[in-house]
Amino acid sequence: MLNKNLKLLLKVLFSLALIGWFIKAFDWAQIVGMLAGVKLSWLAVAVGWILLAMVVSTVKWHVITAALGLKLSYRELWRAYWVGIFFNNFLPSSIGGDGLRILWAAKLSGDSPGATSSVVIERILATTGLALLGLLGCMFVDNPNQKLICLFSLLIVLTAGLLALVIGGRAPRFIVASQNKFAVFLVGMTKHGVRAKENPLSLVNALVWSFVFQVCIVGTNYALFQSLSLSMVDVLQSVYVIPATSVASMLPLGINGYGLREGAYVMLLTPFGVPKAGAFSASVLFAFLVSACSLWGGWLWFTAREKKQIFNSESTTI
Numbered sequence: 001m002l003n004k005n006l007k008l009l010l011k012v013l014f015s016l017a018l019i020g021w022f023i024k025a026f027d028w029a030q031i032v033g034m035l036a037g038v039k040l041s042w043l044a045v046a047v048g049w050i051l052l053a054m055v056v057s058t059v060k061w062h063v064i065t066a067a068l069g070l071k072l073s074y075r076e077l078w079r080a081y082w083v084g085i086f087f088n089n090f091l092p093s094s095i096g097g098d099g100l101r102i103l104w105a106a107k108l109s110g111d112s113p114g115a116t117s118s119v120v121i122e123r124i125l126a127t128t129g130l131a132l133l134g135l136l137g138c139m140f141v142d143n144p145n146q147k148l149i150c151l152f153s154l155l156i157v158l159t160a161g162l163l164a165l166v167i168g169g170r171a172p173r174f175i176v177a178s179q180n181k182f183a184v185f186l187v188g189m190t191k192h193g194v195r196a197k198e199n200p201l202s203l204v205n206a207l208v209w210s211f212v213f214q215v216c217i218v219g220t221n222y223a224l225f226q227s228l229s230l231s232m233v234d235v236l237q238s239v240y241v242i243p244a245t246s247v248a249s250m251l252p253l254g255i256n257g258y259g260l261r262e263g264a265y266v267m268l269l270t271p272f273g274v275p276k277a278g279a280f281s282a283s284v285l286f287a288f289l290v291s292a293c294s295l296w297g298g299w300l301w302f303t304a305r306e307k308k309q310i311f312n313s314e315s316t317t318i
Contacts, residue, residue: 030275030277031277031280031281031284034228034229034277034278034281035228035281035284035285037228037229038227038228038285039226039227039228039229040227041227042223042224042226042227043223043224043227043289045223045226045227046220046221046223046224046227046289047289047293049216049217049219049220049223050216050220050289050290050293051293052216052219053213053216053217053220054078054081054082054085056209056212056213056216057081057209057213058074058077058078058081059074059209060122060125060126060206060209060210060213061077061081061118061119061122062074062077063202063205063206063209064118064121064122064125064196064202064203064206065077065105065109065114065118066202067195067196067199067202067203067206068114068117068118068121068192068195068196069114069192069195070105070109070111070114070115070118071109072105072108072109076105076108077105079300079304080100080101080104080105080108081101081297082294082296082297082300083097083100083101083104083297083298083300083301083304084097084098084100084101084104084297085097085290085293085294085297086294086295086296086297086298086300086301087099087100087297087301088294089290089291089294090291090294090298098119098123101115101119102115102116102119103115105118105119111188112188113186113188113189113191113192114188114189114192116189117166117189117192117193117196118192120166121163121166121167121196121203121206122206124159124162124163124166125159125163125203125206125207125210126210126213127155127159127250128155128156128159128160128163128207128210129207129209129210129211129212129213129214130155130210130214130243130246130247131152131153131155131156131159131243132152132156132211133211133214133215133218133239133243134148134151134152134155134240134243134244134247135149135152135153135156136239137236137239137240137241137242137243138152138240140236140237140239140240141236141237141240144240145244148244151244151247152243152247155247163203166189166193166196167193167194167196167197167203168190168193168197170190214243214246217242217246218235218238218239218242218243220286220289221238221241221242221282221286222235222238224282224285224286224289225238225282227285228278228281228282228285230269230274230278230282232272232273232274233269233272233274237272240268241265241268241269241272244264244268245261245264245265245268245283247264248260248261248263248264249261249264261283261286261287262280262283262284264283265279265280265282265283266279266280266283269282
């Protein structure tokens, strides 16, 4: 517990240090002016892209759960996904919502290993889709950053390896032999991994939806660029920039990507003529808009009957 608290404190300090540097380095009068002059029509378009991204994410998760044999409706997954997004944005971790999604899906399906496998596979494919779009974006700009090309290529290799491990259907013998609860749980996950491997078309389908989800994130940001009158960034350049900023926000160095995401926006957008204040404003506006939309997930959580079932009932069937 002490180590966890120390890590959390270090992450908070890291994010605060980066944001503090931005506060000192940028012209805040210019930032306030840009945010005050936001075009509401383009802001509405950005909200539309976020809602579409949630639809796509739920479809993707539904494809995976069906491939694993979990009987979960689209409506159930839709509600769980919104609640997960809320927790991702308002807990000091970008994966806190995934844990809640696992608990929710496990309670509804009665299959904890299957629910865990579905979220793990969904996360892996989401990262693969991100890397594929990032590589595609590198083809659309002159002199792309070679480090980004290497990064996206490495992500594809790593996620492919992780997916092979999850669907391989094998658990370490020494763990299985122990016959404890963790061993039983792991064996359950490997069985679901085999089911996923037996449904390769479903995995490909989920990967396609993962790619479409990343396109929605690019669309959201492009709309925000237009709302801030940053017309010097076109659609293809957005495809190059946004996946890289998403990778930066995933790094486990700060709180929910704060500071890292803003730095990535500034570093990657300024070469296209975007002023630093504009790049920072776009990042802040994106974070604010996603957090504001995720409040709907908070409402679903606080009014959900499943909440009491998840935390007050006996453990879910394995």
